[in-house]
Amino acid sequence: MAKFELKDPLSWLGGKAEENKTDKTEIETEKVKIIYSQPRENIGGREFDELMNSIKTHGLLEPIVVKEDGGGNYNLICGERRLAAFRQLGLKTIKANIRNDIKEEDIFIIQIIENLQRKELEPIELAKAYKKLLDKNKTIRDIASLVGKSKSHISDMISLLSVENDLQGKITKKNVRKAIEVSRIDEAKVKKEIIKDFDELHIKDIQNKKNSSLDNDNITYLINRFNEEHSSKMSVLFLKKMTSITLKIPSGLKTEKILKQIIKIKED
Structure with missing residues (x-):
């Protein structure tokens, strides 16, 4: 190229x-x-x-x-x-x-x-430009090579298009790193709270809120709820920063379905 x-x-x-x-x-x-x-x-x-x-x-x-x-x-x-x-x-x-x-x-x-x-270009303009190149059958690697940027930069900028329009309108060159952190959050409730206080929060604040959305108590609660609803016997063992989950899957229930049910419980 x-x-x-x-x-x-x-x-x-x-x-x-x-x-x-x-x-x-x-x-x-x-x-x-x-x-x-x-x-x-x-x-x-x-x-x-x-x-x-x-x-x-x-x-x-x-x-x-x-x-x-x-x-x-x-x-x-x-x-x-x-x-x-x-x-x-x-x-x-x-x-x-x-x-x-x-x-x-x-x-x-x-x-x-x-x-x-x-x-x-402002961050959202740049994100839309990269997305248009993707739509023209360019890969992340292609775009990175074309514009002389890293693949992670291209991916991060495009991820800004996944956040709510209210936040997109606030994104500037000064706070773009914060917005990228928000784009990495999956939980809707946590993301909504962060967007509401976006201007006041620092990157570390956003990272802490993201990491605390699934702490040990929340995981234990989700596992217990699932056990109650499906007569299952799942146990969870926490080892410092690593979580190990042992599953005993009820007959006829696939792992994919278990995960979907846990996500549903969490959203409820």
């Missing part, structure tokens, strides 16, 4: 801009269309204001990347915020790198790589 350089997300393709189409090509901003799905969902805020101030002071340091549509206009590949800033500043033309050689299936990957290098 091709490697990309951090300074140039387009180097992942291994190609060069077409002849006579340089970074200094000026195109009209009104002719640039946004038809491809963009990883970034929110382009406003303080960073956008800083970008506009930088453009006013220093001009555009990095051209946008576009592809000709064949009808005199251009489809944007990279640079949505830069384009939006130019339009808001009332500037009529913008520097562009025209790349007609880029394949449709590579566009979203290039967008993600560029945003990662600029550190622009």
